[in-house]
Amino acid sequence: MTYPRLNVALQPIRDNMSVILHTCRQWNIEPVAVTKVHRAHPDIVKMLLELGYTKLGDSRVDNLKKLAGLNVEKLLIRIPMPSEVAELVKWATSSLISSIYTAKLIDQEAKLQKKKIKLTLMYDIGDLREGVYGLENLYKVAKEIDELKNVELYGIGTNMSCMSGILPTEENITEFLKAKKNVEEYLGRKLAVASAGNTDVFAFLLRNKMMEGINELRIGEGMIMGTDGAEGVIEILHQDAVTLEAQIVEIYDKPSQPTGIASINPFGEKVEQRDDRGMRKRAIVALGRQDVHFMHLIPYDENIVLIGQSSDHTVLDVADCIEQYIEGDVLKFHVKYGAILSGFTSDYVYKNMIH
Numbered sequence: 001m002t003y004p005r006l007n008v009a010l011q012p013i014r015d016n017m018s019v020i021l022h023t024c025r026q027w028n029i030e031p032v033a034v035t036k037v038h039r040a041h042p043d044i045v046k047m048l049l050e051l052g053y054t055k056l057g058d059s060r061v062d063n064l065k066k067l068a069g070l071n072v073e074k075l076l077i078r079i080p081m082p083s084e085v086a087e088l089v090k091w092a093t094s095s096l097i098s099s100i101y102t103a104k105l106i107d108q109e110a111k112l113q114k115k116k117i118k119l120t121l122m123y124d125i126g127d128l129r130e131g132v133y134g135l136e137n138l139y140k141v142a143k144e145i146d147e148l149k150n151v152e153l154y155g156i157g158t159n160m161s162c163m164s165g166i167l168p169t170e171e172n173i174t175e176f177l178k179a180k181k182n183v184e185e186y187l188g189r190k191l192a193v194a195s196a197g198n199t200d201v202f203a204f205l206l207r208n209k210m211m212e213g214i215n216e217l218r219i220g221e222g223m224i225m226g227t228d229g230a231e232g233v234i235e236i237l238h239q240d241a242v243t244l245e246a247q248i249v250e251i252y253d254k255p256s257q258p259t260g261i262a263s264i265n266p267f268g269e270k271v272e273q274r275d276d277r278g279m280r281k282r283a284i285v286a287l288g289r290q291d292v293h294f295m296h297l298i299p300y301d302e303n304i305v306l307i308g309q310s311s312d313h314t315v316l317d318v319a320d321c322i323e324q325y326i327e328g329d330v331l332k333f334h335v336k337y338g339a340i341l342s343g344f345t346s347d348y349v350y351k352n353m354i355h
């Protein structure tokens with residue numbers, strides 16, 4: 001066995017993706033399956049295609065490249081870097097956008113590559129990450145993009161909660177939909193999509209029995225984790241499809257407080273001293289920040305306390321555990337979003353895809 005390992009149960013993920021697809025379609029929404037958290041893993045992409053997804057989205061052009069040859073929309077969900085425009089035009093069919101400068105570069109490149117790229121202009125309604133801010137600015141940028149010949153202004157988009165944790169509400173979604181309508185009036189034509197994201201919006205629409213108008217929804221976390229950004233459980237979905245295992249490489253009784261003059265650790269952190277609890281049984285698992293940050297893990301054994309982590313080691317207090325762990329034992333963890341993201345990204349974490 002190879003550790004650390006992500007155990008990825010594909011059937012619950014398939015169920016989640018199926019429920020999301022059918023729920024969205026009942027609402028006349030076409031979901032974009034966001035594949036970045038698993039780096040467009042072929043087993044998961046295969047399931048998306050089998051289920052009938054027509055739109056896949058990723059933040060990295062490298063991941064879109066893996067979808068080459070598939071007959072689906074390939075949407076770059078991170079507003080593009082000017083330096084990646086040639087690759088974007090080569091591998092994507094569409095992109096979110098907020099800068100007229102980059103839109104013009106895409107237009108020039110699309111002409112060279114004899115392609116037409118669909119652009120969804122992002123509107124910032126309060127989360128303060130990407131997107132044009134203010135309605136007048138939105139009109140101006142929309143008009144300029146609309147005049148370009150080799151790109152199509154495909155719609156208006158917005159994103160919630162990823163930066164400031166701003167949740168979808170009836171007010172901000174109404175504002176977004178109104179902005180799209182206003183842009184359409186300004187341009188004198190309809191735009192194909194009102195594209196919202198992320199999983200939080202899906203959860204909101206589910207709770208509020210849907211609001212008319214959104215017709216594209218970019219969803220990642222919900223498909224894999226069955227939760228939304230605020231770690232709220234979405235009851236119609238499965239949780240715990242992904243877990244992480246790591247192996248114990250040392251167990252010793254050690255004092256609960258370090259000895260010597262404390263400075264900062266290599267990550268610039270001043271480690272807070274815990275209460276002196278005397279000698280405690282501590283385990284080290286071979287898992288570090290180069291793999292998965294320990295703050296994104298929850299031990300299955302509720303008596304384990306996470307103490308700290310360096311690049312390659314995670315230290316745990318196992319003194320109160322009923323189980324008498326020994327070196328070589330494998331500890332299992334629930335994973336938060338950040339653990340799945342970095343677990344899939346780190347070459348050092350084995351991906352155990354369970355069919």
Ligand SMILES: Cc1ncc(COP(=O)(O)O)c(C=O)c1O
Binds near residue numbers: 077159162200219222
């Ligand atoms: C622009 C955009 N849309 C949608 C998503 C999907 O978010 P989530 O994984 O929370 O559903 C993300 C994040 O990955 C994003 O950056």
